[in-house]
Amino acid sequence: MSDSVEGAYQALGAHPGIRRAVEQFYDRIAADTALTPFFVGADLDRLRTHQVELLAAAVGGPSRYSGREMARAHHGLRITDAAFDRVLGHLNAALVDAGADERTIRQVLRTLSQMRLDIVED
Ligand code: HEM
Numbered sequence: 001m002s003d004s005v006e007g008a009y010q011a012l013g014a015h016p017g018i019r020r021a022v023e024q025f026y027d028r029i030a031a032d033t034a035l036t037p038f039f040v041g042a043d044l045d046r047l048r049t050h051q052v053e054l055l056a057a058a059v060g061g062p063s064r065y066s067g068r069e070m071a072r073a074h075h076g077l078r079i080t081d082a083a084f085d086r087v088l089g090h091l092n093a094a095l096v097d098a099g100a101d102e103r104t105i106r107q108v109l110r111t112l113s114q115m116r117l118d119i120v121e122d
Helices: 005-011 014-030 044-058 070-074 080-095 104-115
Strands: none
Touching: 005 014, 005 044, 005 104, 014 044, 014 080, 044 104
């Protein structure tokens, strides 16, 4: 069980746990002035909702992601590698705060790291 992807979803506290972690994650982003300029004008409610879906699906939860593809959602934002690293750093911290175990965190970060090429364009 702990070896399955479903395990990671449960380890994060299923949807309620993931929702809390994503809220923390965006609180951290909102407090980081190196990142806030990227989010000016973004629909944050929609973003949070879709981020929860994406994360839940990425860890094997019973969730479908209903947002845009990553390349399309980030197109034109001129996101840099450094900004991408900062965002993943905040996600790491939010997951640590949420009490997720190291293995689960590594799995989440590994999965989302694979999206770098679709998201970074500068
Ligand atoms: C692996 C890392 C990332 C993931 C998984 C991710 C995920 C998402 C998701 C799910 C959405 C919503 C798409 C939709 O509603 O259709 C989104 C939108 C957005 N993301 Fe990311 N993102 C990542 C990295 C970043 C980075 C590094 C930045 C900026 C530094 C960023 C800035 C934004 C902005 C501004 C939007 C809103 C765009 C709009 O409303 O038009 N994202 N992202």
